[in-house]
Amino acid sequence: MNLKIRDNLWQVGGMGITDKSDAGVFLLRFGDKAVLIDAGSGKDHAQLKRNIDQLLGSDARLEYLLLTHCHFDHSGGANLVRADYGCRIVAHELDSLYIESGDDKVTGAPWYGSHAEPCNVDLKWSGPEYSLTVGAGKIDAIHCPGHSPGSVAFVTRLDGELILFGQDIHGPLHKDWLSDEEHYLDSLTRLLELDADLLVESHFGVIEPREEVRAFIEYWRSPIGVSHYAVLYAPDDWDERRKKSDPGKQEAE
Numbered sequence: 001m002n003l004k005i006r007d008n009l010w011q012v013g014g015m016g017i018t019d020k021s022d023a024g025v026f027l028l029r030f031g032d033k034a035v036l037i038d039a040g041s042g043k044d045h046a047q048l049k050r051n052i053d054q055l056l057g058s059d060a061r062l063e064y065l066l067l068t069h070c071h072f073d074h075s076g077g078a079n080l081v082r083a084d085y086g087c088r089i090v091a092h093e094l095d096s097l098y099i100e101s102g103d104d105k106v107t108g109a110p111w112y113g114s115h116a117e118p119c120n121v122d123l124k125w126s127g128p129e130y131s132l133t134v135g136a137g138k139i140d141a142i143h144c145p146g147h148s149p150g151s152v153a154f155v156t157r158l159d160g161e162l163i164l165f166g167q168d169i170h171g172p173l174h175k176d177w178l179s180d181e182e183h184y185l186d187s188l189t190r191l192l193e194l195d196a197d198l199l200v201e202s203h204f205g206v207i208e209p210r211e212e213v214r215a216f217i218e219y220w221r222s223p224i225g226v227s228h229y230a231v232l233y234a235p236d237d238w239d240e241r242r243k244k245s246d247p248g249k250q251e252a253e
C-alpha cells in the first residue's frame with residue numbers, strides 16, 4: 001500500500017504502512033528517475049520493496065537514497081534498499097560517521113530492540129547546503145543540526161509548490177544522540193524562513209497549507225514545544241523551564 005501525497009510524491013513506508021519501527025519513507029519521481037527519502041528500520045523491508053516496485057514500474061530507476069539523519073527508524077534499512085536497487089546512499093558527513101560505524105548509542109537502535117549494522121555512505125556531503133539533480137528535478141539538502149549533529153532537511157519544487165521534508169522537526173533531543181538545543185532552535189528558524197507550502201514530517205505525516213507548516217514549526221520552537229522534548233533531554237534547568245512554559249502550573253506549586 002502506498003499513500004499518494006501529490007503527483008510524483010508518495011509515502012511508501014512508516015507506521016500503518018510498513019513496520020511500526022519505521023519513520024516515514026517517501027518516494028519522489030522525476031520522470032524515469034526517483035529518489036527515496038529515508039529507508040525505515042528495515043524490519044519490514046519486503047513490504048517497503050513491494051511498495052517501491054509498484055511505483056517504479058519497469059521504466060523508472062531509484063537513483064538515490066537520501067538519509068535525513070542517522071537514527072535507526074530512518075536509516076536501519078539503508079543497506080537493504082541499496083542491495084535491491086543499487087542506488088547511492090547520501091548523508092551529511094556528521095551523521096555518516098555513526099551510520100558507517102553502526103553506532104548503537106547515537107543511532108538509537110536499542111530503542112527499537114535492534115542494533116545498528118555498519119552501512120557505507122556513498123556520498124557524504126559537508127557544509128550548510130548541497131544540491132542534487134535527479135532527472136529534470138532538483139533537490140536541495142539543508143544541514144539542520146540539533147536533533148542529531150548531521151540532521152538534514154530536503155526541499156524540492158513540485159508543480160510550483162515548495163515541498164519540505166523536515167523529518168523529526170519535533171525533535172526530541174537526547175544526550176545519547178549528541179543533540180544540541182541551540183543548534184536545534186537555529187535549525188527551526190532556518191526552516192521557517194523557507195516558507196514551504198507543504199511539510200512532510202516523518203512521524204506526524206503531511207502538514208499543509210503554508211500557515212499550518214509555519215504554526216507546526218513555531219510550536220516546536222516555542223517554550224511549550226521545548227518543554228515536550230525536554231522530557232527526554234532533561235537539561236539541568238528543566239524544572240525552571242517547565243514552570244515558565246506553563247504559568248498555570250507555576251501558580252499551583
Ligand SMILES: [Zn+2]
Binds near residue numbers: 071073074202203
Ligand atoms: Zn524519527
Ligand SMILES: [Zn+2]
Binds near residue numbers: 147168171
Ligand atoms: Zn530522529
